[in-house]
Amino acid sequence: MSAAAISGKRRGRPLGGSAAIVRLVLEATLKQLGDHGVAGLSVEEIARTAGVNKTSVYRRWPTRADLVRAALLTLRDELPATQETGNLRDDLVRAVEAKAILVGTPRGRKIARAMMAFDDAEVAAIVQALRECRYSVPHVLIEHAIERGDLPRNIDPELLSELLLAPVYYRILMLNETVDSRYIGGVVDQVLAGLGAAAARARPACAAQTAEATSCA
Amino acid sequence: MSAAAISGKRRGRPLGGSAAIVRLVLEATLKQLGDHGVAGLSVEEIARTAGVNKTSVYRRWPTRADLVRAALLTLRDELPATQETGNLRDDLVRAVEAKAILVGTPRGRKIARAMMAFDDAEVAAIVQALRECRYSVPHVLIEHAIERGDLPRNIDPELLSELLLAPVYYRILMLNETVDSRYIGGVVDQVLAGLGAAAARARPACAAQTAEATSCA
DNA sequence: GTCCTAAAGCAACATTGGTTGCTTTCTGCC
DNA sequence: GGCAGAAAGCAACCAATGTTGCTTTAGGAC
Numbered sequence: 433m434s435a436a437a438i439s440g441k442r443r444g445r446p447l448g449g450s451a452a453i454v455r456l457v458l459e460a461t462l463k464q465l466g467d468h469g470v471a472g473l474s475v476e477e478i479a480r481t482a483g484v485n486k487t488s489v490y491r492r493w494p495t496r497a498d499l500v501r502a503a504l505l506t507l508r509d510e511l512p513a514t515q516e517t518g519n520l521r522d523d524l525v526r527a528v529e530a531k532a533i534l535v536g537t538p539r540g541r542k543i544a545r546a547m548m549a550f551d552d553a554e555v556a557a558i559v560q561a562l563r564e565c566r567y568s569v570p571h572v573l574i575e576h577a578i579e580r581g582d583l584p585r586n587i588d589p590e591l592l593s594e595l596l597l598a599p600v601y602y603r604i605l606m607l608n609e610t611v612d613s614r615y616i617g618g619v620v621d622q623v624l625a626g627l628g629a630a631a632a633r634a635r636p637a638c639a640a641q642t643a644e645a646t647s648c649a
Numbered sequence: 650m651s652a653a654a655i656s657g658k659r660r661g662r663p664l665g666g667s668a669a670i671v672r673l674v675l676e677a678t679l680k681q682l683g684d685h686g687v688a689g690l691s692v693e694e695i696a697r698t699a700g701v702n703k704t705s706v707y708r709r710w711p712t713r714a715d716l717v718r719a720a721l722l723t724l725r726d727e728l729p730a731t732q733e734t735g736n737l738r739d740d741l742v743r744a745v746e747a748k749a750i751l752v753g754t755p756r757g758r759k760i761a762r763a764m765m766a767f768d769d770a771e772v773a774a775i776v777q778a779l780r781e782c783r784y785s786v787p788h789v790l791i792e793h794a795i796e797r798g799d800l801p802r803n804i805d806p807e808l809l810s811e812l813l814l815a816p817v818y819y820r821i822l823m824l825n826e827t828v829d830s831r832y833i834g835g836v837v838d839q840v841l842a843g844l845g846a847a848a849a850r851a852r853p854a855c856a857a858q859t860a861e862a863t864s865c866a
Numbered sequence: 867g868t869c870c871t872a873a874a875g876c877a878a879c880a881t882t883g884g885t886t887g888c889t890t891t892c893t894g895c896c
Numbered sequence: 897g898g899c900a901g902a903a904a905g906c907a908a909c910c911a912a913t914g915t916t917g918c919t920t921t922a923g924g925a926c
Contacts, residue, residue, distance in 0.1 A: 660876075692914080
């Protein structure tokens with residue numbers, strides 16, 4: 433549904449307020465980001481897609497960065513919230529998988545690239561906010577595991593979260609490769625093994641041994 | 650030294666061949682990438698910086714991607730080669746640190762972002778080539794360690810390399826934070842501990858224990 | 867030495883991206 | 897109901913980005 437369908441593309445203040453136009457423009461912006469990346473972002477094309485005059489876009493979002501920031505913020509409502517079972521290993525795999533799926537689509541990949549390509553403090557802040565805005569992100573799962581006593585108290589949830597998420601982004605964005613469940617499982621197991629936490633499901637023989645090592649972590 | 654200084658900015662075929670012009674333009678391109686990132690890349694500005702007419706640039710590199718690709722390839726000769734001591738942990742820390750230093754400068758960061766921003770197969774291939782073109786990259790160090798018998802044969806050097814490098818890029822490019830030696834040391838220790846390889850220098854008490862776990866990896 | 871071609875500069879042109887002034891229409895207030 | 901202001905469209909305009917035709921110079925083949 434284009435703005436034309438709403439406003440009849442006639443002049444003057446829109447009928448039901450500006451909300452519809454804002455939504456259409458930001459949707460079009462995300463689409464453009466997904467299709468052409470940050471380099472090929474054209475405000476005119478966005479306006480055309482949204483069925484809106486380009487001055488309406490320029491007046492509301494003076495710079496390209498403003499537009500991208502606003503569009504990225506709408507992503508917050510798209511992020512899925514996975515639920516927590518209490519099994520740390522499985523929960524971590526699921527949380528990382530959710531990110532991988534999001535970033536793994538062509539659209540997601542381009543948007544993630546766009547996020548990074550903007551060497552802009554405010555965009556960085558938005559990325560930060562997007563990372564924090566759901567409960568099922570790894571560092572929260574790790575905090576819960578510590579509270580449950582599944583992990584020692586002296587480990588750093590943030591660091592651990594980085595170790596888990598970084599390879600996913602690295603492979604997808606830097607190496608242009610894919611990640612599958614097997615890969616993610618391997619990363620999680622590897623990191624958990626390093627922690628000396630409950631060992632990987634796949635290698636129960638190691639569990640007792642690595643649990644011993646916990647005191648060293 | 651500008652092209653004007655070489656060619657006297659006069660018309661016609663250049664005196665000593667085109668090599669000087671190519672070099673000046675690609676240098677200017679890297680400078681632009683480092684200063685303004687991929688979004689603010691202006692061919693005219695590059696031509697001006699190089700002291701060359703813009704048509705000379707457009708005729709040789711028809712698209713912006715061509716220019717960026719060519720410029721990135723020249724980076725190959727800039728990468729420092731660190732030497733290998735045979736102590737895996739220290740060698741890995743040094744190798745990862747070398748990358749972190751390269752990517753950690755404002756220029757390096759912008760260039761790395763530029764590499765990623767191009768959702769372009771050829772640029773990806775160049776990034777790949779750049780990663781492979783020196784000996785002191787983690788996966789080579791790991792291969793050597795396996796040959797020496799310091800690591801079991803059944804581990805995947807590529808995967809391990811990813812686990813080590815990814816957090817550095819993630820922190821710098823995604824989170825806009827810095828990495829220091831301590832952080833890198835922590836990552837290396839964590840990954841090595843997970844491998845069950847010789848434990849981290851900082852916790853000799855764990856060495857024997859984690860070495861035992863090697864058979865499970 | 868002459869001629870042909872490659873490679874560069876120059877300038878004019880076209881296209882695109884962004885800006886501004888003006889008009890039109892809706893909303894809220896009196 | 898009339899009026900002020902907000903918000904949008906339209907069109908003209910300016911600047912930056914690419915493109916093309918032409919000219920100039922160097923190097924190599926004959």
